[in-house]
Amino acid sequence: MSSSPPPSSAAASPSCPKKMIALRSSDGETFEIEEAAALQSKTLENMIDEDCAGTPIPLPNVTGKILAKVVEFCSKHAEPGVDDESLRAWDAEFVNVEQATVFDYILAANFLEIPTLLNLTCNVVADMIRGKTPDEIRKFFNIKSIFSPEEEEEVRRENHWAFE
């Protein structure tokens, strides 16, 4: 490994080794996140590149309550030296929340383009669907069916093998 230090960029500050990014939630709360963690979000990556350095990045689609958790997720996933098994266990705990919160995470992960969080949360919902009957799915997610009886009959017939 070379002993000469890398050329410093104009913004480098030797006394502050980790660059922090400020984020502002829809309800006005501010959060700080390490750059490495923020880069997990493609949306934030683009915004950071545009050099909005200093002013907090406004995220009108994410509340403070959810943004706090997203920051936690990204920070954990940017941590060096975490083995796969521990991370998986941590992820499982992270999504061990009520249904509405999982959906909040999905929306935030989609908006912020965080592939790891989006995959994790979509899989959680997929797990909730797997193996259920249509009635059970409706009940679980509180969905009102607006099929006419004829339409419902038609769909059932088309997909009869899935009900055997």
Place this chain on the structure above:
Amino acid sequence: MAFSRLPGDVISRIFSLTTPRDACRVSSVSTAFRSIADSDQVWLQFLPPDHCDGVVLPPISPKKSLYLHLCDHPIPVGGNRNMSLSLDKKSGKKCFMLGARDLTIAWGDDRNYWEWIATPESRFNEVAQLQYVWWFHIIGRIETSMLSSGTNYAAYLVFRFEGHQEGFDWPVESHVCIGSEELDEGRSVTLDPREGEPRAVRERAHGWMEIELGEFRNENGDDGTLVCSLREVVSYKSGLVVEGIELRPQEMH
């Protein structure tokens, strides 16, 4: 209601993470779910990749119809069409059949012992018909990379009898292994058990029968070559017709 807050492409992604059977059940939930659950975006995820590993998918639209077609109509794989692919309907897992021409059959090139005949009951151009042999040894090989990952498979010999049948009331040794490593001690299978003896042979479509040769689990498809073999080299045998060896996903509970 939580789902209505999600954009369509996210709902598609969620549905495609379930199974084909779940996607069909989900389409019975509501009109909105139906249009997403039946979409090409979802069913594309349940299909094997096109133009990959010798697989060329027929030009059927929409993707859901193509999927259902592949469940009931095996398609040829590879240039010489000696292998076929179909899908297990509920799970979408791949099911392969190695045609007789794709197998290594001892003495298979000697017309005294084995004849190659065309028959309309087979999906393949030719099947192998045994005249007679003492050295009965058939081997089928497939790369585990072609199989569906995270899947339990069983291998089956697909066969029938014709003409003078002899020697198959004795057991034949079957083995399923990865490369040269044996997965278990193998088993004895009797293709034509005598009356009163246990019968592991099952009937299939088009007059064929099948018998299970062994099982294995394909985790990531990186175990190399799967080898299925059938062997009995002591007694005189005749009358067997071999269509191939099928690798079928097992239902997981």
